[in-house]
Amino acid sequence: MDTAKLILKGHEYEFPLIEGSEHELAIDFTKLRAQTGAISFDPGYGNTGSCMSEITYIDGEKGILRYRGYPIEQLAERSSFVEVCYLLVNNKLPTAEELASFQQKLTYHTLLHEDMKKFFESYPPSAHPMAIMSATAISLSAYYPELLDPEIIDLNIVRLLAKFKTIAAYAYKRSIGQAYVYPRNDLGYTEDFLHMMFAVPTEDYVVPEVLTRALDLLLILHADHEQNCSTSTVRMVGSSQANMFASVAAGVSALWGPLHGGANQAVIEMLQMIHKDGGDYQKYMNMAKDKDSGFRLMGFGHRVYKNFDPRAQILKKAADEVLSELGINDPLLEIAKNLEAIALADSYFVERKLYPNVDFYSGIIYRAMGIPTDMFTVMFALGRLPGWIAQWKEMRNDAATRINRPRQIYTGATVRDYVPVKER
Numbered sequence: 001m002d003t004a005k006l007i008l009k010g011h012e013y014e015f016p017l018i019e020g021s022e023h024e025l026a027i028d029f030t031k032l033r034a035q036t037g038a039i040s041f042d043p044g045y046g047n048t049g050s051c052m053s054e055i056t057y058i059d060g061e062k063g064i065l066r067y068r069g070y071p072i073e074q075l076a077e078r079s080s081f082v083e084v085c086y087l088l089v090n091n092k093l094p095t096a097e098e099l100a101s102f103q104q105k106l107t108y109h110t111l112l113h114e115d116m117k118k119f120f121e122s123y124p125p126s127a128h129p130m131a132i133m134s135a136t137a138i139s140l141s142a143y144y145p146e147l148l149d150p151e152i153i154d155l156n157i158v159r160l161l162a163k164f165k166t167i168a169a170y171a172y173k174r175s176i177g178q179a180y181v182y183p184r185n186d187l188g189y190t191e192d193f194l195h196m197m198f199a200v201p202t203e204d205y206v207v208p209e210v211l212t213r214a215l216d217l218l219l220i221l222h223a224d225h226e227q228n229c230s231t232s233t234v235r236m237v238g239s240s241q242a243n244m245f246a247s248v249a250a251g252v253s254a255l256w257g258p259l260h261g262g263a264n265q266a267v268i269e270m271l272q273m274i275h276k277d278g279g280d281y282q283k284y285m286n287m288a289k290d291k292d293s294g295f296r297l298m299g300f301g302h303r304v305y306k307n308f309d310p311r312a313q314i315l316k317k318a319a320d321e322v323l324s325e326l327g328i329n330d331p332l333l334e335i336a337k338n339l340e341a342i343a344l345a346d347s348y349f350v351e352r353k354l355y356p357n358v359d360f361y362s363g364i365i366y367r368a369m370g371i372p373t374d375m376f377t378v379m380f381a382l383g384r385l386p387g388w389i390a391q392w393k394e395m396r397n398d399a400a401t402r403i404n405r406p407r408q409i410y411t412g413a414t415v416r417d418y419v420p421v422k423e424r
């Protein structure tokens, strides 16, 4: 009962099963090629478990998401982003003293080396902030070389968590040509970030509490999502024993794409197009269903969630609350809700189990907060950072980690003789 049998070209092979703590089942194919000469073929890795992990559990059929066992709904309602960072990285909820000490460390490592300001100045103001985020994250490795000492690794984790938000705010200030605002030690993590984003040297600025609360929620909801594209990239790069800054920088690049974190920007652009078109939903629905159009309903569909994305449900409610608290009436919210209702009643979306994902409503909240569209994916990166770090750390400490190196099925030319250029 605890093995799987495979019959291949008349020979029978047996492989062990692996069962997770939530009873997910896997066939252990570690010895598949050695025993059978064949490899498994799974483009997009939809059926491939690349690691064992204790960090995040998702049940896509039931719409369950838990960090270290704690349901996302409870964390969203009662926790804070800093506490979630601690939980993900340290595998436990902190005591009051541990939380205070962690918060203090995150506060005292926010400054960037003054020389790093030159990096920001060397980009054109039109540079996408994700390009700056990725490049600056890897540049940190030049300032804080990784030593194998676990204490230094822990210190670098704190440095990255603390400095990433300063980098994000500086990238924004650079893009609008404003003076950088230094981090402040009297502000909490999220409030400090928003202060660096929106304060100007000419006047006092107090971050409205509603903004801090909304962003903290968004960051919690993005904090980890098991082996998604960017996290797998972090693990892939880290598996060669590249340092944490380099691994995370690669994760930032993977996140940028519109099928992943870049979708939040793409959703708003899509809603704006629909708005400009006078709310012609059917045109966009038809395009989304037409494979030749190259257009997809952005913010819809998910590799894992096949019923609902719990993050999207929380954000739909939050969008209403935040916009009403800020007194904003954004026509895009109405368009998003109408589009969702139309898509959920359409057989194309129903049959394929396509539902709104986390990116569908997040952009509307960011917009209401005054965050510009090309910073949306940066917000996702800021939220996902503790997840990347926790996954990188878990991979580094796992004795079973091998360099990630998939195989392929070669479909190119078979052997042929080289012909010198003059004879071709």
Ligand code: CMC
Pocket (backbone or CB within 6 Å): 044, 225, 228, 258, 259, 260, 261, 263, 288, 289, 295, 296, 297, 298, 299, 300, 301, 302, 303, 304, 352, 354, 357, 358, 359
């Ligand atoms: N609009 C129209 N059709 C879609 C969509 C969509 N958004 N998503 C999937 N489909 C169709 C797809 O064409 C395919 O149809 P068929 O079976 O006829 O060939 C079927 O649904 C299955 O899609 P898939 O591409 O095989 O699914 P996947 O698991 O490889 O891709 C996805 C998942 C999220 C990349 C995809 O749903 C998508 O492109 N969504 C839009 C982009 C988006 O919102 N991305 C954010 C994901 S959530 C945040 C994150 O974690 O990054």
